[in-house]
Amino acid sequence: MNYLMSFIVGGIICVIGQIIIDTFKKNNAYLLVLLVVAGTFLGYFGIYDKIIEIGYSGATVPLLGFGHSLAEGAVEEAASKGFIGALSGGVVKTAPGVAAALLFGYIAAVIFSPKGNK
């Protein structure tokens, strides 16, 4: 059941992304920015927690889930550390993903050479 719901919810979120791409025809960076910001505020208002309850990884793997983690971290650390926590919370919570992307990204770039496809 978890697997089925992950597939369906993840699929639906990606379809929304595809509709945005096809409608506005902007660079993908715009979509990624939109998703992260949307995920942060959906997370803050508690809406995204409900989506995660339904969709499991289908909700956490898309970039909206990254935004949700940002919000979750910021709110948690703001509660325990105040203003500094509001600043650091989101960064700390999402640090593994960002660090992994940097690290593995750099390693991949050193090992492989560009394939010349766009």
Place this chain on the structure above:
Amino acid sequence: MKYDKDSYKQVVDEYTPKNKMLKNCVWAFIFGGAICLLGEIIKNVLMSGFNIAEQDAGPMSSVILIALSALLTGLGWYDKLGKIGGAGTVVPITGFANSVVSPALEYKREGYILGTASNIFKLAGPVLVFGYFSSFIVGVLSLLFS
């Protein structure tokens, strides 16, 4: 019915984007769903096979997906998948990883520091700027309304 060149083009324009969009959406659903399913499978394997707590298994599963995406991007396969999957390969965290690795690879010829390392956040930088920005706003909001 007969069409001349212009009216034919008109008809084509009328129908192409819509059909293409539907097709794109189906592929986005399949690819996006599959990547999220893979994330859930990895998470469950970590939890049941390696006895990792659920709160750690989630981020770890993301890290593994990111590593996989970096590998596939390096091999040039992720971009091929992206041509079919569209947003299905952009929206998941693997798309974020892809947006980090792609410029890093592309600027490799300008050197490992000023090329690869400088440009590694060329596409993903905006995501972090706006992500951290809104995260800070949310943190302050939670302080104000708690």
